[in-house]
Amino acid sequence: xxxxxxxxxxxxxxxxxxxxxxxxxxxxxxxxxxxxxxxxxxxxxxxxxxxxxxxxxxxxxxxxxxxxxxxxxxxxxxxxxxxxxxxxxxxxxxxxxxxxxxxxxxxxxxxxxxxxxxxxxxxxxxxxxxxxxxxxxxxxxxxxxxxxxxxxxxxxxxxxxxxxxxxxxxxxxxxxxxxxxxxxxxxxxxxxxxxxxxxxxxxxxxxxxxxxxxxxxxxxxxxxxxxxxxxxxxxxxxxxxxxxxxxxxxxxxxxxxxxxxxxxxxxxxxxxxxxxxxxxxxxxxxxxxxxxxxxxxxxxxxxxxxxxxxxxxxxxxxxxxxxxxxxxxxxxxxxxxxxxxxxxxx
Ligand code: IPE
Ligand code: IPE
Ligand code: MG
Ligand code: MG
Ligand code: MG
Numbered sequence: 101x102x103x104x105x106x107x108x109x110x111x112x113x114x115x116x117x118x119x120x121x122x123x124x125x126x127x128x129x130x131x132x133x134x135x136x137x138x139x140x141x142x143x144x145x146x147x148x149x150x151x152x153x154x155x156x157x158x159x160x161x162x163x164x165x166x167x168x169x170x171x172x173x174x175x176x177x178x179x180x181x182x183x184x185x186x187x188x189x190x191x192x193x194x195x196x197x198x199x200x201x202x203x204x205x206x207x208x209x210x211x212x213x214x215x216x217x218x219x220x221x222x223x224x225x226x227x228x229x230x231x232x233x234x235x236x237x238x239x240x241x242x243x244x245x246x247x248x249x250x251x252x253x254x255x256x257x258x259x260x261x262x263x264x265x266x267x268x269x270x271x272x273x274x275x276x277x278x279x280x281x282x283x284x285x286x287x288x289x290x291x292x293x294x295x296x297x298x299x300x301x302x303x304x305x306x307x308x309x310x311x312x313x314x315x316x317x318x319x320x321x322x323x324x325x326x327x328x329x330x331x332x333x334x335x336x337x338x339x340x341x342x343x344x345x346x347x348x349x350x351x352x353x354x355x356x357x358x359x360x361x362x363x364x365x366x367x368x369x370x371x372x373x374x375x376x377x378x379x380x381x382x383x384x385x386x387x388x389x390x391x392x393x394x395x396x397x398x399x400x401x402x403x404x405x406x407x408x409x410x411x412x413x414x415x416x417x418x419x420x421x422x423x424x425x426x427x428x429x430x431x432x433x434x435x436x437x438x439x440x441x442x443x444x445x446x
Contacts, residue, residue: 105436112206112226115219117197119227123280124193191261191269192276196234199252199390201446204229204343207369210433211344211362215351224286225296225346228277232304233339235273236313238266245317246395253390274304287350295349299342308338322400332374332402333367340370365425365434372418372441375411378403380445388446415442 101109205226212222241248241256242263249259258266280286281296302308312335315321322328344366348358378401381393397404403411419438426434 101440102436112209113202115223116202116205116227116230119223120196187261187265188268191257191265192273195238195257195269198254204233207343208346211347212350214429215353217350221287221350224280228280229343231273231277235270236309238270248392250391303338303342308334319400325405328400328402328405332371336374337367337370341366365422368418368422372415375402375415376442
């Protein structure tokens with residue numbers, strides 16, 4: 101990674117994290133004064149003012165041994181007059197600001213820059229994407245999905261806060277992303293904002309990331325390389341494609357040319373990124389990755405279907421295709437991203 105690329109990564113990270121922190125800091129859950137009266141003594145005891153320990157699933161227990169109430173949050177904290185900082189907000193904040201690479205926002209900023217989009221607009225869209233991405237990771241780690249104990253070098257959300265809170269933290273981050281996009285500060289044109297909202301909605305739901313995750317968890321349905329590619333395109337590619345095309349949407353660039361071209365680049369990059377992720381699941385280590393390795397070997401990834409060396413060859417082929425797609429922009433940054441995707445270690 102060149103110093104230029106490394107600096108850009110750091111800058112994007114700082115901008116997006118600053119935005120996310122401020123946004124979440126001002127998100128409180130209002131509760132009326134008779135909250136505890138309504139909930140009764142059982143809940144009054146659970147939301148014990150002043151105590152902050154996070155109690156989720158107990159270490160060493162499997163989900164099957166617990167009753168539903170064991171999975172519920174055990175503590176909360178009153179702040180201010182009639183506001184509660186629940187474990188929900190803490191789980192959201194922790195899961196968003198715990199060290200992600202912020203690659204998707206970097207793509208949005210890089211693509212928006214091609215069309216002279218003000219940086220503050222691109223940062224808001226990047227932050228919205230990161231909210232969706234972090235939600236997808238919180239749910240991805242749940243016992244019902246990949247059952248992962250660590251994420252970004254920390255306990256995964258469900259491990260730290262419990263399954264119920266992790267599910268709700270994901271549920272809460274997803275709509276927050278659309279709230280950010282819908283705000284006038286994202287773009288003065290309502291048409292642009294609606295286009296972004298529609299495209300992100302499509303990229304996240306059953307026809308996008310969530311649909312891909314469903315297929316990822318249905319390896320019996322995937323028998324061919326084409327089917328595995330289709331699954332990866334939904335699971336990972338759709339959010340990458342949106343991250344890139346969003347720059348052109350913000351810049352009100354041609355839908356048929358620039359939006360489509362950057363979308364194509366995003367899909368190729370997402371596929372390459374996921375191949376490297378699956379290679380790292382086999383060849384990488386937990387220390388560098390901050391997440392467990394060897395947990396996806398039962399999936400129908402391209403590595404499972406093509407083998408390691410053929411997957412690496414295919415990754416190179418994708419790098420070549422990506423270079424051709426973005427060649428008209430003459431941006432050295434794209435070449436750096438294309439090179440980095442196959443060499444990254446985390
Ligand atoms: C992990 O994404 C999920 C995949 C699509 C492989 P990232 O590798 O971008 O994760 P963070 O945000 O940097 O932790
Ligand atoms: C997850 O893919 C992609 C998402 C849409 C969340 P993985 O399951 O391979 O991601 P990691 O390896 O847990 O980050
Ligand atoms: Mg997964
Ligand atoms: Mg996973
Ligand atoms: Mg993985």
